[in-house]
Amino acid sequence: MIIIGAGPAGTAAAITFARAGHRPILIERTSRPTDKVCGDFLSADTIQRAQALGVDPAALGAAPIRQVRLIHGDRMAETTLPFLAMGLSRRVLDAALLHQAERAGADIRLGQTVRHLTRNGDRWTIKAGEHAEITARSVFQATGKHDLRDLPRRHTGRDAIGMKMYFALPPESAKRLDGAVELTLFPGGYAGMQQVEEGRTVLCIAVQRAAFQLFGGSWASLIAAIAHRSRRFAAILPGARALLPRPLAVAGIPYGYRAGSSCPDELYRLGDQAAVIPSLTGDGIAIALHSGTAAAETWLSGATAPTYQQTLGRTLAGQMRLAGILHRACLSGPIQSAVVRAAAVFPGALRRAATHTRLPSRASLAQP
Numbered sequence: 001m002i003i004i005g006a007g008p009a010g011t012a013a014a015i016t017f018a019r020a021g022h023r024p025i026l027i028e029r030t031s032r033p034t035d036k037v038c039g040d041f042l043s044a045d046t047i048q049r050a051q052a053l054g055v056d057p058a059a060l061g062a063a064p065i066r067q068v069r070l071i072h073g074d075r076m077a078e079t080t081l082p083f084l085a086m087g088l089s090r091r092v093l094d095a096a097l098l099h100q101a102e103r104a105g106a107d108i109r110l111g112q113t114v115r116h117l118t119r120n121g122d123r124w125t126i127k128a129g130e131h132a133e134i135t136a137r138s139v140f141q142a143t144g145k146h147d148l149r150d151l152p153r154r155h156t157g158r159d160a161i162g163m164k165m166y167f168a169l170p171p172e173s174a175k176r177l178d179g180a181v182e183l184t185l186f187p188g189g190y191a192g193m194q195q196v197e198e199g200r201t202v203l204c205i206a207v208q209r210a211a212f213q214l215f216g217g218s219w220a221s222l223i224a225a226i227a228h229r230s231r232r233f234a235a236i237l238p239g240a241r242a243l244l245p246r247p248l249a250v251a252g253i254p255y256g257y258r259a260g261s262s263c264p265d266e267l268y269r270l271g272d273q274a275a276v277i278p279s280l281t282g283d284g285i286a287i288a289l290h291s292g293t294a295a296a297e298t299w300l301s302g303a304t305a306p307t308y309q310q311t312l313g314r315t316l317a318g319q320m321r322l323a324g325i326l327h328r329a330c331l332s333g334p335i336q337s338a339v340v341r342a343a344a345v346f347p348g349a350l351r352r353a354a355t356h357t358r359l360p361s362r363a364s365l366a367q368p
């Protein structure tokens with residue numbers, strides 16, 4: 001079997017196959033794990049799934065997160081998370097998962113970009129750059145935010161942009177953020193900030209394209225627009241040192257996308273290729289790990305790709321629906337203030353939202 005993409009979804013599938021005695025081929029376009037547009041928030045579920053795959057975020061230096069703060073203008077709602085979360089950069093997490101896949105016996109092929117995936121009879125043909133074609137009975141597509149030209153995700157709402165930067169904060173600002181994730185709402189988007197390993201801070205923003213253009217169409221103008229609307233946000237960045245040469249960005253995010261259950265024979269869609277949950281939930285990595293493990297377990301049990309895709313769809317339905325409602329409310333200028341006011345009065349509602357936008361506990365696809 002061939003797995004395309006070595007993010008959490010692809011590596012989870014590779015580890016599961018390799019542990020079962022197979023030697024899956026895992027093809028990744030980058031030559032080593034890199035930083036990715038992601039808020040780096042690991043829910044308790046993500047942490048447990050990573051541990052089950054041999055990766056312990058705490059041992060990698062992940063920063064503990066116990067509090068969540070929701071901010072709009074000068075108003076703030078704060079509560080304790082219903083679980084212990086962590087902040088860990090994707091470069092470190094993805095590298096550790098890849099290492100586990102290699103250790104378990106997967107055939108890792110880095111620096112190869114799959115350009116074509118075509119079905120010939122009962123086999124798939126994969127073409128990666130100048131490398132020789134490979135054929136396989138089953139393909140696990142885990143290319144994340146990037147579609148393959150031959151198999152694009154069809155979704156109408158592709159108007160979101162994601163951007164990210166790491167900072168070294170001055171001690172006072174770092175102290176304010178210690179142990180908390182802060183989500184600042186602004187018209188057309190939200191900005192998440194928290195600490196990751198080695199005392200670094202990540203700022204990750206999801207914004208609608210129209211709002212991004214309205215605010216000036218650049219990272220600097222977007223930051224200025226958010227700071228203009230929130231004194232708390234404005235106070236944290238002065239004196240901060242950017243740790244990447246430039247912000248990372250991704251456009252055309254299809255929030256709310258879910259792959260249908262009718263898929264080509266023996267094609268398993270994993271992670272963001274199966275479902276794109278709104279970022280404010282911080283549960284995309286959990287879904288990626290779950291889908292990778294579940295797809296491999298489904299294949300190993302002798303069941304088919306549509307069975308996997310149907311069961312995954314059912315598993316994710318409730319959390320995707322609620323996440324979509326919250327995402328729309330948090331993007332809409334007129335509603336944002338009411339959302340934060342309600343969360344300040346009823347902090348339990350914020351905790352419930354954090355709980356119910358997670359994968360159902362013990363979600364397993366092995367028994368359809």
Ligand SMILES: Cc1cc2nc3c(=O)[nH]c(=O)nc-3n(C[C@H](O)[C@H](O)[C@H](O)COP(=O)(O)OP(=O)(O)OC[C@H]3O[C@@H](n4cnc5c(N)ncnc54)[C@H](O)[C@@H]3O)c2cc1C
Nearest residue numbers: 005007008009029039040041114144162271272282284285
């Ligand atoms: C703004 C934003 C903030 C987010 N914040 C969080 C958060 O805080 N917590 C959380 O849990 N989730 C978050 N998410 C979601 C999370 O980032 C994704 O759900 C998760 O990365 C999906 O994992 P994946 O393995 O499917 O894809 P990815 O992690 O994107 O990995 C896909 C891999 O495939 C490779 N690839 C792509 N195309 C090819 C090709 N043609 N050939 C070979 N290899 C290829 C890529 O290089 C990449 O390594 C956020 C998303 C966004 C957009």
